[in-house]
Structure formats: structure tokens, C-alpha cells
Amino acid sequence: MNRRDALIGLAASAAATVTPVASRAATGPVVTTTAGRVLGQAKGGVQVFLGLRYxxxxxxxxFQPPVKPAPWKDVVAAGHYGNATPQQGNPDPWGQSExxxxxxxxxxxxxxKKLRPVMFYIHGGAYSGGSGGDALYDGTNLALRxxxxxxTVNHRLNIFGYLYLARLEKQAGADRTLAASGNCGQLDLHLALEWVRDNIRNFGGDPNCVMVFGQSGGGAKIATMMSTPSAKGLFHRAxxxxxxxxxxxxxxNATLRxxxxxxxxxxxxxxxxxAKLRALPTADLVAALKTTDPVIGKGGVYMGPVLDETILFRHPFWPEAPDQSRAIPMIxxxxxxxxxxxLxxxxxNYTVTWDELPGRLPDDYRVDIDPYLVVETYRKLYPQMSPSDVFFAATTAGRSWRGAVEELEARARQGAxxxxxxxxxxxxxDPVKYGAPHTIDIPLAFHNTQVPYVYMKDTPDARAMSDIMSDAFIAFARxxxxxxxxxxEWKRYSLDKRETMLMDVKPELASDPRGDERRLFAKVPFTQQGT
Structure with missing residues (x-):
């Protein structure tokens, strides 16, 4: 199950693109932006502006850097979401377009009159899919609370945002217009943050107090921005x-792909x-995303930020945390x-046996470590665990949690x-089947436990947990x-104690939770898949 399959109950939209000009009879808040005036709507106790063109x-x-919108004269209606980037599967009800x-x-x-903290959310879906208009990201409850x-924001994804053509362009002796093609999706986000810097004051936001937050691929995009020179100064917490x-x-690797x-x-x-590539129909480009990844050897072709020496000049968190974001508070x-x-x-994965487990683990924990040692270690640490429990725990520790540990250690060494x-x-x-899965923190942070979602029901405990988590994010933004x-007391992360807030209905600050699992996987080098 991927993130897009997990999201259900998406908000439908009345149209696919921004309404060109507002009706003279339309009423609602009108705001002046650097490109022109926009008409929002009062809804749910807040003022909402959807599909604002940045x-x-x-x-x-x-495959080229984004350009600011051309100015307009009339008032543009901002009453529904804009297009999502072209992508495979799950077509968004508000349309897909370049x-x-x-x-x-x-x-x-x-x-x-009053300037408030700005909470700028970047959606997940790796670098391949998703939209800022998912129902889980509705900002009404968070803005009120x-x-x-x-x-929230849409930007270019998959090949439209991350197809690296610079080397081939050089080899072909072509005009150097595609030097930034491997990071256009990142440049879109930078442009959106520039829009916030230049316009958010008139929407009641403080351009000097901008927190970026993002889940899964959204978080990865933020980690990348923290080391990208052209993103410097565009946000203040992460x-x-x-x-x-x-x-x-x-x-x-990007060229091979x-x-x-x-x-x-x-x-x-x-x-x-x-030249032909730049003129092909969008549908043909999306259909070719099924290409098997030549580096990973399976799955659709990976697209993500590229060390292109044009936009990105270093790896985001290797060999150390980026100095340019040392002073930015980060969670x-x-x-x-x-x-x-x-998985x-x-x-x-729920019926795997002890005999089968060593053969099943390596493809899914994504590091080169002896699976028999992994199984033996987990059985000693957690004798109550079933083979299925070990499968999910070990793949989480090796595949999903390991990158966070790498970044935390790098920031701690830096003193950030x-x-x-x-x-x-x-x-x-289903607490037994799902546990605390990837994406569970989205409705909690947005205070949207009422939105239909495969992992969430609007229970008293869910609302209590959402109070705790959304308030922590709000405090951090402010x-x-x-x-x-x-x-x-939520202490900063240090290498000595590895202070970690265990987010539950009764939150607890723990020192080095799952430390034995961390040490087990720390003995082998970490390579982020796709890079």
C-alpha cells in the first residue's frame, strides 16, 4: 500500500483550473498580491483562497526553472484547487496538467493588521505523486486552533520536476537550457516560498515567521532545501x-535513469x-514512468533531487549537516x-514463518546486513514478537527510521x-494490524481526525492525540x-541521550528508544534508496 492508495475521502473540486475572472456579483475577501487581486471565500470560520497561481x-x-506569473488586471476568483502535476494513478478530481x-x-x-505564524506544508508521495489539495491537508482546523x-502547495513531480537532462544536453552539444532540469521541482517550491515572502502579509501572515513542514516526500524535499543555496532565507523553522x-x-545514476x-x-x-522530448504529449511522458529503474533494478524509474552542481552542490545531510541551515530550528x-x-x-507479510523470514528481509530493509543476525538479535531483544512483528520492526529500523537517525546525528554534531x-x-x-504507520501523523498535525482515512477514526483518543501534536507544531511555528x-519537558536531541518525545495520549520523553535496534543497523553503511 502506498501513500496515495492510503488517502481516501479526497475533497472533490468543482473545476480543474483557476477561474479566470471573478463575477462582479461575487462576494468574499479580496486581497492584493504582487500579480493582481484575488477573491477568496469565508468558510468554516476562516478565509480560504484556493488555487492561487504562484x-x-x-x-x-x-524541464526549465519556473517563472513568476504574469500580472492580471481583474479580480481572479480563488474558489477551488488548481491542477496537480501529471502523475500515474489516482487522477485528482481537480485535474492534472503541466x-x-x-x-x-x-x-x-x-x-x-495582525501578522501570524505561517505553516507551509509540502505534501508526500515521494517525488512522484500527490497534491496539496488532499482532504487531509485542509488547513481550516489548524488555522483556527x-x-x-x-x-499548501502543488509543484512539479516525477520527470516534470526531476528528469536530469543536463549531462545529455552537454554531450549533444545542445543549447544549455536544461541545466536545472534535475531539480525543477525544488525550484518550484522555492518560488512558492518567494510568493509567501512577498504576499503573505496581506493574508495575515508574518513573512519573517515561516515554518515549512512536510510528510514523507515532503519532508525529504525540506531536507534538500536546507542544503540548497537558492532556498536560503525562505523559511525559519522546519x-x-x-x-x-x-x-x-x-x-x-540520474543520467542512467x-x-x-x-x-x-x-x-x-x-x-x-x-527537442522531441520537450514536444511530446503529456500523456506519453506519464505512461513512460513505468520504466524499470536501472539502478535499483525494480519498480518504476526513481526521480528525485540531483547533485547537479547547478542548483544542488552537496548532498543534503552527508557528510555532515548543511551549515547554511545550522541556525534553523528543526524537528x-x-x-x-x-x-x-x-508493506x-x-x-x-502477516503469515511469514521464522524459516522464511531471513530470505524475506533484505529486499525490504535495504541495507547489506546478515538477515540471520537481524532475526537472532530481534528474537533476543523481543522474545514476544512473532515473525511478522520482526519483519515490520526490522524493515522500519533499516529502511525508514535509519535516515532520520543519520540526520539527527549530523545535526547534533553540528550543535544545531x-x-x-x-x-x-x-x-x-485497526491498532493491531497497523500499529503506528507511516502517514498517521498527518491528520494529527492538521487536527483533521474527522476526515475519512484508512488509519484514522475520530475517537476521543484520536482527538486528544491531535490536540497534543498540532499544538506542538503550532508552538514550534510561533x-x-x-x-x-x-x-x-522536550529536550533537544543530543548524541549522549538521544532525547525523543514518544507521541501518545500520554506523551513521554525517552532516552534512545529502540537503541539496540539503532546500534544493530548502525554497523553497516546507510545508502538512501534511489540515490
Whole structure:
């Protein structure tokens, strides 16, 4: 089960693109932006602006950096979500298009009279899918609870945002227009944050108090921004929720993937082929995403940020944490049972035997360690665990949690202000089967436990947990510290004690939780898949 399959109950939209001009009879809050005036709506106790354009249509400039929108004269209606980027599966009800640079704003009052912290959310879905218009990301409850301004965003994904063409362009002797192609999705996010810097004051937000937060791929994009020079100064706090980016894709691997992708399209890699690529129908480009990844050896072709020496000049968190974001307060969080979301859809993972387990683990914990040692260690540490329990615990420790540990250690060595949490709160829909899975912290942070979701029911415990977690995020956005009255003293993460807030209905600060599991996997090098 992937993240997109897990999200259900998505908010339907009345139209696929932004309404060009508001009706003269329409009423609602009107805000002036640097490009023109926009008309929002009063809804649910907040003022909402959906589908705000922060960049021009990327189709005419495919694989190139984004451009700010052209100014308009009339009032533009901001009443529904904009297009999502083209992607495989689960077509969004509001449409998919290369014209996808839109963001959404929820504010208690669209006025500069009072400036509030800004909580800028970047959706998950790896670098391949997703949309800022998912129902779980509706900012109404968070804006009301925290007296904050909430922003969600769409940007280019998969090949539209991360297809690395720079090396092939050089080899072909073509015009150097695609040098940034491997990181266009990141540049979109930078442009969206520039829009916030330049416009959010008129929506009641403080441009000098912007917190970026993101789950899974959204967190990875934030980790990447923390080491990208062109993102410097665009945000002031950062929260990554089960999303790490220790290393980026090297240009060699990125080129291999591009060549495999072009082969699927029936194209070579000369100048003529690159020109054809830029003119192909969007649907053809999406269909070719099925290309088997030539580096990983299975699955669809991976796309993500590239060490291109044009936009990204270093790996995000290797060999050390980036100095440019040393002063930015950061929370790095994970959930206790991450891989029950990824691997829990396979019935065989619940019936695996002890004899079968060593052969099943290596592909899913993604590090080169003796699986017999792993099984033996877990059986000693947790004699009550079943083979299935060990499977999910070991794959979480080796695959999903390990990157967070790498980033936490790098920040701690740097002396950067960093906190960490581990969600122990179990999915109300089936706590035994799901545990605390990947994505469980999204409805908790947004205070959206009422939204239909595979892991969530609006129970009293879920609401209590959501109070605790959303308040911590709000406090962090406002002050740079996640401390609230409902939490025990939340100390910064250190290498000595590895202080971790265990997020549950009764939260607890623990020292080095699952330390034996951490030490087991720390004996082998970590390589982030896809990079």
C-alpha cells in the first residue's frame, strides 16, 4: 500500500483550473498580491483562497526553472484547487496538467493588521505523486486552533520536476537550457516560498515567521532545501515527518535513469531527441514512468533531487549537516511502525514463518546486513514478537527510521537546535494490524481526525492525540520550540541521550528508544534508496 492508495475521502473540486475572472456579483475577501487581486471565500470560520497561481504554466518551458506569473488586471476568483502535476494513478478530481504551480491559503483574517505564524506544508508521495489539495491537508482546523496562516502547495513531480537532462544536453552539444532540469521541482517550491515572502502579509501572515513542514516526500524535499543555496532565507523553522533526504541522486545514476526513460519513449539522447522530448504529449511522458529503474533494478524509474552542481552542490545531510541551515530550528519525526503502511497490504507479510523470514528481509530493509543476525538479535531483544512483528520492526529500523537517525546525528554534531519525536499512537481503525504507520501523523498535525482515512477514526483518543501534536507544531511555528503545557519537558536531541518525545495520549520523553535496534543497523553503511 502506498501513500496515495492510503488517502481516501479526497475533497472533490468543482473545476480543474483557476477561474479566470471573478463575477462582479461575487462576494468574499479580496486581497492584493504582487500579480493582481484575488477573491477568496469565508468558510468554516476562516478565509480560504484556493488555487492561487504562484508560477506560469510550465508546459511551454518544460524541464526549465519556473517563472513568476504574469500580472492580471481583474479580480481572479480563488474558489477551488488548481491542477496537480501529471502523475500515474489516482487522477485528482481537480485535474492534472503541466500548468500546476498553485498554492492554497487558510487564514483567520486576510489583513496585515495582525501578522501570524505561517505553516507551509509540502505534501508526500515521494517525488512522484500527490497534491496539496488532499482532504487531509485542509488547513481550516489548524488555522483556527493556532491562530496561524496555513499554506499548501502543488509543484512539479516525477520527470516534470526531476528528469536530469543536463549531462545529455552537454554531450549533444545542445543549447544549455536544461541545466536545472534535475531539480525543477525544488525550484518550484522555492518560488512558492518567494510568493509567501512577498504576499503573505496581506493574508495575515508574518513573512519573517515561516515554518515549512512536510510528510514523507515532503519532508525529504525540506531536507534538500536546507542544503540548497537558492532556498536560503525562505523559511525559519522546519519539520520533517517521516521524510529524510540524506543523499541526493548522483549525476551518473540520474543520467542512467534518464537514458532508460528515453529508451522507453523510443528516443535516443542526441539534440534532436531532446527537442522531441520537450514536444511530446503529456500523456506519453506519464505512461513512460513505468520504466524499470536501472539502478535499483525494480519498480518504476526513481526521480528525485540531483547533485547537479547547478542548483544542488552537496548532498543534503552527508557528510555532515548543511551549515547554511545550522541556525534553523528543526524537528525530525518518525512513526514506530512506518513500514506497515508500505508493506502491510501484502497478506504474506502477516503469515511469514521464522524459516522464511531471513530470505524475506533484505529486499525490504535495504541495507547489506546478515538477515540471520537481524532475526537472532530481534528474537533476543523481543522474545514476544512473532515473525511478522520482526519483519515490520526490522524493515522500519533499516529502511525508514535509519535516515532520520543519520540526520539527527549530523545535526547534533553540528550543535544545531533539533528535536525529535516518535509516534507511538496506534491507528484507531485497526491498532493491531497497523500499529503506528507511516502517514498517521498527518491528520494529527492538521487536527483533521474527522476526515475519512484508512488509519484514522475520530475517537476521543484520536482527538486528544491531535490536540497534543498540532499544538506542538503550532508552538514550534510561533516560537521555534515545540514545548507546550501538555508535554513533559522536550529536550533537544543530543548524541549522549538521544532525547525523543514518544507521541501518545500520554506523551513521554525517552532516552534512545529502540537503541539496540539503532546500534544493530548502525554497523553497516546507510545508502538512501534511489540515490
Amino acid at each position: 508560477g506560469q504554466d510550465t508546459g511551454p518551458r518544460r 500548468d500546476c504551480l498553485f498554492l492554497n491559503v487558510w487564514t483567520p483574517e486576510a489583513s496585515p 493556532g491562530d496561524v496562516v496555513v499554506v 519539520v520533517t515527518m517521516s521524510g529524510q533526504q540524506v543523499t541526493a541522486s548522483g549525476p551518473g 534518464t537514458q532508460a526513460y528515453l529508451k522507453t519513449l523510443g528516443l535516443g539522447s542526441d539534440a534532436e531527441a531532446l 525530525i519525526g518518525n512513526t514506530h511502525d512506518e513500514t506497515r503502511a508500505f 502491510g497490504g501484502n497478506p504474506k 537546535p533539533t528535536w525529535t519525536y516518535q509516534v507511538n499512537f496506534r491507528a484507531p481503525t 516560537t521555534g520550540s515545540p514545548q507546550t503545557a501538555a508535554l513533559p
